Amino acid sequence: MARRQEPIWALGAMSGTSLDGVDAALVLTDGVTVFERGRSDYRPYSDDETRVLRAALGRWPGPGLEAAQEVIERAHLELLSQFPEAELVGFHGQTLAHEPRGRGTHQLGDGAALAQALGRPVVWDFRSTDVELGGEGAPLAPFYHWACARGLGASGPLAILNLGGVGNLTWVDPASEAPEAPGALLAFDTGPANAPLNDLLSERRGLSYDRDGALAAEGQVVDGALELFLEEGYFLKMPPKSLDRDDFSVMLDLVRELDDADAAATMTAMAAAAVMRGVEHCPTPPERLLVTGGGRKNPVMMAMLAAGLDCPVVPVEEAGLDGDMLEAEAFAYLAVRVLYGLPTSCPTTTGVGAAVGGGEISRP
Numbered sequence: 001m002a003r004r005q006e007p008i009w010a011l012g013a014m015s016g017t018s019l020d021g022v023d024a025a026l027v028l029t030d031g032v033t034v035f036e037r038g039r040s041d042y043r044p045y046s047d048d049e050t051r052v053l054r055a056a057l058g059r060w061p062g063p064g065l066e067a068a069q070e071v072i073e074r075a076h077l078e079l080l081s082q083f084p085e086a087e088l089v090g091f092h093g094q095t096l097a098h099e100p101r102g103r104g105t106h107q108l109g110d111g112a113a114l115a116q117a118l119g120r121p122v123v124w125d126f127r128s129t130d131v132e133l134g135g136e137g138a139p140l141a142p143f144y145h146w147a148c149a150r151g152l153g154a155s156g157p158l159a160i161l162n163l164g165g166v167g168n169l170t171w172v173d174p175a176s177e178a179p180e181a182p183g184a185l186l187a188f189d190t191g192p193a194n195a196p197l198n199d200l201l202s203e204r205r206g207l208s209y210d211r212d213g214a215l216a217a218e219g220q221v222v223d224g225a226l227e228l229f230l231e232e233g234y235f236l237k238m239p240p241k242s243l244d245r246d247d248f249s250v251m252l253d254l255v256r257e258l259d260d261a262d263a264a265a266t267m268t269a270m271a272a273a274a275v276m277r278g279v280e281h282c283p284t285p286p287e288r289l290l291v292t293g294g295g296r297k298n299p300v301m302m303a304m305l306a307a308g309l310d311c312p313v314v315p316v317e318e319a320g321l322d323g324d325m326l327e328a329e330a331f332a333y334l335a336v337r338v339l340y341g342l343p344t345s346c347p348t349t350t351g352v353g354a355a356v357g358g359g360e361i362s363r364p
């Protein structure tokens, strides 16, 4: 067995598809085991910053991305400079476009400039190598989900679901020796989660999201729209598979004629149904589904999942994890794996031909 490396305090930073802000979290790890979790913090984007980022989505390659790049770099520098104890930084950046078999995957933000500004080594551009080698380049949190499942001492397979702008699911066999071992993981994006409903409510009501599922709780799910949604070819595709934020624009078209409450109920049901389809792909039924990301705070979404699945559906907090910071922690963990030459994705997480380590290291 390879010699274990020194654990280090790494700081992970994630700016997700919801465009609401940057999360940062410290993790003490050797890239295999998580020994401790440290401080974390969140730096929200102002409404103006969110508008600038929203306008940049899909516009890669530029020109005209300077303002968005400035928002990303300023917000990250403000937040990450509050963590002088970090020995290494994992910087995801902001995904502007994700088309693994088209124009590629692009995360906005210059990690080399950030390394200079912070005076710390920064690992960044985590997804490109995987895509260049034929993988989806996403999801990447699954290797960290493996470490979380191992840390919980789970006896049987479990699944971790992230409900962000997009949804992604990881099935883990916690008895596996390494995340890249055959049969250890199966991961993929389930479908749209919160992003399309956020966009609808922003357009119709100037709201950023359906807080606590209040609007969805008032409406009725329109079965015809839900059935049409589930006819999308994406659900027939075998995993691994991944999505760009706005790949499911059909969802907005399907609810166009509905009132706000019915649209919210139907879109919430669509996101939940996409997860149920996803769970069918798991190699064995998970003993429980641990839910991370903002969608776990939506009781309507959680009730729909619980009603449609045969296993308990609980927020990751029930397992002692922090669902607001799990993705930031994942990029801290992945940064250490890159530093130590360990893989960050494999055939069952991104479909890449063999286990690969993505990520570039920039030193100050």
Ligand SMILES: Nc1ncnc2c1ncn2[C@@H]1O[C@H](COP(=O)(O)OP(=O)(O)OP(=O)(O)O)[C@@H](O)[C@H]1O
Pocket (backbone or CB within 6 Å): 015, 016, 017, 018, 019, 020, 162, 163, 164, 165, 166, 167, 194, 195, 198, 208, 209, 210, 211, 212, 213, 292, 293, 294, 295, 297, 298, 299, 327
């Ligand atoms: N109390 C709540 N009630 C309902 N929905 C909520 C609540 N809190 C957060 N959300 C939803 O979760 C979203 C934020 O989720 P999260 O921060 O996990 O997304 P992200 O990390 O940006 O996305 P991704 O994981 O796709 O990159 C919000 O935009 C909102 O739709």
Ligand SMILES: CC(=O)N[C@H]1[C@@H]2OC[C@@H](O2)[C@@H](O)[C@@H]1O[C@H](C)C(=O)O
Pocket (backbone or CB within 6 Å): 016, 017, 095, 098, 105, 137, 138, 139, 140, 141, 142, 162, 164, 165, 166, 167, 168, 189, 242, 243, 327
């Ligand atoms: C290309 C990209 O940024 N994808 C995100 C997005 O948000 C959720 C889902 O789609 C997931 O595939 C991924 O993020 C998480 C952090 C991941 O890579 O695991």
